[in-house]
Amino acid sequence: MKKVLLHVCCAHCAAFTIEHWRRQGYAVSGLWYNPNIHPFTEHQRRLESMASLARELDLPLTVADGYDMAAYFRRVAGHEDGRCRHCFDLRLGKTAETAREQGFDAFTTTLLISPHQKHDLIKEIGDGIAAQRGVAFLYADLRKRYSDSRHITKPLDLYRQQYCGCLYSELERYADPREA
Numbered sequence: 001m002k003k004v005l006l007h008v009c010c011a012h013c014a015a016f017t018i019e020h021w022r023r024q025g026y027a028v029s030g031l032w033y034n035p036n037i038h039p040f041t042e043h044q045r046r047l048e049s050m051a052s053l054a055r056e057l058d059l060p061l062t063v064a065d066g067y068d069m070a071a072y073f074r075r076v077a078g079h080e081d082g083r084c085r086h087c088f089d090l091r092l093g094k095t096a097e098t099a100r101e102q103g104f105d106a107f108t109t110t111l112l113i114s115p116h117q118k119h120d121l122i123k124e125i126g127d128g129i130a131a132q133r134g135v136a137f138l139y140a141d142l143r144k145r146y147s148d149s150r151h152i153t154k155p156l157d158l159y160r161q162q163y164c165g166c167l168y169s170e171l172e173r174y175a176d177p178r179e180a
């Protein structure tokens, strides 16, 4: 059976995505690497929620060493308006590298199910990294299945975030535009 390493951004995006790739015949393992989630306490809440889902769905889950917040800020400094490109590249790059080191056949990401993310950009970056690093990127447009994912996580009563992840996205979510 082919093995895919799935970058997991949160439990609510992971639930149906795991199911989807299993139905395609893959043995799925998860990788948590999200240094874009700020502050650290928020990162830990989302990670705990993901770890609970992994236990529930019997998903082998690796948590990358270290929180690596500085790596995220080094990447986006001076590119704040285009920060998502650097954010995706950082996380998918780490996933592809780990997949290659550990002998996976392919890598992919739960970001592809989110209706809130820059979907085409994720695909472009995933394809680019695959070509550079020599490990296949599995693509599927799962956005229409996001509600199925929520259907799986709802009864589990897991913490659900209110903003994308970085401090910039938190500001955009909560700042009163009248004060800008």
Ligand code: SF4
Pocket: 036, 037, 083, 084, 087, 088, 164, 165, 166, 168, 169
């Ligand atoms: S808005 Fe979301 S995807 Fe974009 S840089 Fe911030 S955490 Fe990353």
